[in-house]
């Protein structure tokens with residue numbers, strides 16, 4: 001079965017425990033016996049985010065065995081540090097949306113397609129791709145707020161949107177209550193653009209709005225949906241900001 005390696009840990013002297021996301025069976029953990037031995041057929045195949053064709057032993061209640069693994073895609077481009085950070089964040093999101101051994105093909109495809117985008121997109125646009133992927137992940141979790149209408153009264157958010165201290169989502173001025181926070185028009189416009197555009201167009205969207213300007217909104221929604229704080233996210237958007245600034249300086253000179 002097609003699988004993407006999410007995590008691995010050492011087990012005894014020579015083996016490894018490997019956690020994968022699969023399209024048809026959700027998240028699967030298996031024991032790769034002897035994976036540490038220098039002559040192991042697993043060597044170089046169980047690296048983080050590798051796409052493999054995996055054969056697991058049938059589920060008999062205990063830990064499964066990873067019996068065979070064939071390398072399908074190594075994703076070398078993701079070794080670039082900023083891409084690696086973004087890919088790690090995406091893997092975290094996908095794992096959060098993927099329960100044990102229950103198929104979530106949409107989540108798997110989001111991870112797989114997302115990794116492909118993160119491999120190829122121009123570095124200064126990486127932040128936009130990450131935001132787009134977060135919106136898709138939120139939608140799969142059923143936790144993406146309506147970006148165009150008030151979550152309370154359903155009125156179009158044409159005159160500005162607000163966040164409420166009480167609940168996630170976007171509100172009109174009246175329904176946001178107090179304390180309310182006005183949402184930046186540019187930030188919301190960028191999120192709407194990403195949400196309504198196909199993923200492959202994200203790296204080349206005609207927008208001058210930096211990803212970091214809009215990054216706080218999905219952070220709030222993700223925190224509400226997953227109750228976990230993504231560890232790498234703040235660092236990721238800080239680096240994206242630096243990368244976009246460097247590229248702007250290059251263009252100017």
Ligand SMILES: [Zn+2]
Pocket residue numbers: 150151152153154155171172173174175
């Ligand atoms: Zn309202």
